[in-house]
Amino acid sequence: xxxxxxxxxxxxxxxxxxxxxxxxxxxxxxxxxxxxxxxxxxxxxxxxxxxxxxxxxxxxxxxxxxxxxxxxxxxxxxxxxxxxxxxxxxxxxxxxxxxxxxxxxxxxxxxxxxxxxxxxxxxxxxxxxxxxxxxxxxxxxxxxxxxxxxxxxxxxxxxxxxxxxxxxxxxxxxxxxxxxxxxxxxxxxxxxxxxxxxxxxxxxxxxxxxxxxxxx
Ligand code: G6P
Ligand code: MG
Numbered sequence: 001x002x003x004x005x006x007x008x009x010x011x012x013x014x015x016x017x018x019x020x021x022x023x024x025x026x027x028x029x030x031x032x033x034x035x036x037x038x039x040x041x042x043x044x045x046x047x048x049x050x051x052x053x054x055x056x057x058x059x060x061x062x063x064x065x066x067x068x069x070x071x072x073x074x075x076x077x078x079x080x081x082x083x084x085x086x087x088x089x090x091x092x093x094x095x096x097x098x099x100x101x102x103x104x105x106x107x108x109x110x111x112x113x114x115x116x117x118x119x120x121x122x123x124x125x126x127x128x129x130x131x132x133x134x135x136x137x138x139x140x141x142x143x144x145x146x147x148x149x150x151x152x153x154x155x156x157x158x159x160x161x162x163x164x165x166x167x168x169x170x171x172x173x174x175x176x177x178x179x180x181x182x183x184x185x186x187x188x189x190x191x192x193x194x195x196x197x198x199x200x201x202x203x204x205x206x207x208x209x210x211x212x213x214x215x216x
Pocket of ligand 1: 012022045046047048049050053078115116117118119120139
């Protein structure tokens with residue numbers, strides 16, 4: 001049993017499904033560079049920063065680029081991605097996510113976003129979710145990536161809640177590892193086989209209730 005006072009949420013794959021936009025943009029880039037990029041490859045990039053994702057993709061395609069070229073390629077990918085997410089709307093929120101956030105706030109708990117995406121602000125604004133978060137921590141707020149706990153620890157600090165009173169909702173293994181490394185509870189969204197280190201695994205926030213928080 002734990003006393004949960006704050007809920008911290010990853011964005012991609014938990015609140016919205018932007019993986020498909022990342023996939024399209026990376027695929028377009030890979031194709032321009034002369035190799036393919038599959039949905040399976042895309043899965044491996046969940047929770048991984050833009051810079052690191054590009055390094056991995058170039059490695060998989062057997063392509064070597066200078067740091068300057070990599071920076072240009074990352075910008076090109078991001079421009080396509082931003083163009084796609086710019087047309088997102090409240091209908092693109094994953095089932096149950098907004099409802100659960102509202103319930104959490106109504107119960108007097110705090111909420112924070114903890115996402116590696118530097119586009120988090122734009123997505124929260126487009127989907128109308130910004131008012132449901134007491135704090136927003138994104139790729140611009142941290143020096144290290146998940147599985148380092150920095151983003152969630154900073155989130156807890158911004159909310160004034162101790163890590164042991166926080167629960168993190170995550171769809172990526174790196175995110176569950178980050179929550180655990182920070183001494184927090186973790187709820188996995190996805191497959192129990194993959195996210196086996198989580199305290200509870202659900203299919204989506206539509207399955208989550210406040211009562212379940214008491215049993216973590
Ligand atoms: C999330 C996604 C990753 C993405 C990362 C950075 O963690 O799961 O696939 O690479 O954010 O996103 P950004 O919008 O900053 O490129
Ligand atoms: Mg995610």
